[in-house]
Amino acid sequence: MIILGIETSCDETGVALVRDGEHLLGSSLITQIELHSPYGGVVPELAARQHAETIDIVFRDALEKADVREEQIDAVAVTYGPGLPGALLVGVAFAKSYAYKTGKPLIGVNHLEAHLEAVRLQFSKTLEYPALGMIVSGGHTSLLDIEKPGEYTLIGKTRDDAAGEAYDKVAKLLGLGYPGGPIIDKLAGEGNHKRFKFKKPRFSDDSADFSFSGIKTAVMRLVKETPEAEIDEEFKRDLAASFQYTVVRILRDAMRDAFKLERHKSLIITGGVAVNSALRKALDELGRELNTPVFIPEPKYCTDNGIMVAVLGSRLMKEGKTADLSLDAKPDLKIGETISRTSNRYKK
Ligand code: KG4
Ligand code: ZN
16 A cells, blocks of 8 residues: 655655555655745745645655656545644645545645654554653644554643744854754754753643743843853853753653653654754663663654655554545644643553
């Protein structure tokens, strides 16, 4: 069974062809980084227009790389949320017209679930459930209990900025470029994380939620209060290192706090920020401390791509979960059942 996967929820146009849910036949991706770079963040209207211009090119390129003819495709899967409304619409319209034209089944994919599924492409043989999962990207920071693929309980999520968004905003503040994550990651490796102290946020209701706007504001204040002449390369390196040190601690500690020894057989981390070198290292260490295997996809599967959409589409197809042509973009699509903020407990 060959599934075509289409991703256009943010600033990557991704298309992939996957056979039987685990064999990647070919994929293609056009990133819009250069387009959004001058603005220090994704401009929704530009993103949608660019997706519309490139989707057919990316589709043709993926087919060619996979050496697959259109007739061989069994179904088309597409991200329909969450994401930017206009951007999502391009992928959904493309997939729907493809399904209509060819009569092939259409599958609607949740972007967040697809991020989690990317892990299965690489580790399907060793990954065990229930797992504790974390999605950290430019748009989301969510902690999930995964009973098995498709059954999620949301343990915590960000109350303000996503972790990647904080990286991007801090980089913009320091005039470092976009996207900020990889730039700060590199700079931080050369800096002194002890120079600036940022507090970890605390919630009065003992919830497992995240917050990154406090650190962003603290960085903003620090930059504003520092004389311009002192904002040199060393300052930026140390600030990047101190910021990253705090963000990594927040994410690692959240996983440690949510981990249940008698339940979780794996730790899964995915999404663009999971590319971060310090985070990968900290979570590998956490895995050793908790004596539990850690699964982090290789970088190209962490950031947005069409492969994860095709992989999840394959599973949904097998489960008979297809959509009809009324499928619409759902910018606020959620993942998992939300548990009460105060109880912070989930099924054992
Ligand atoms: O998953 P993704 O490609 O798109 C969303 O679904 O948001 O994630 C993009 C985010 C950006 O905010 C980017 O700065 C961040 O991932 N990112 C990183 C790194 N590489 C990408 N953040 C920290 N360290 C990195 N090495
Ligand atoms: Zn994403």
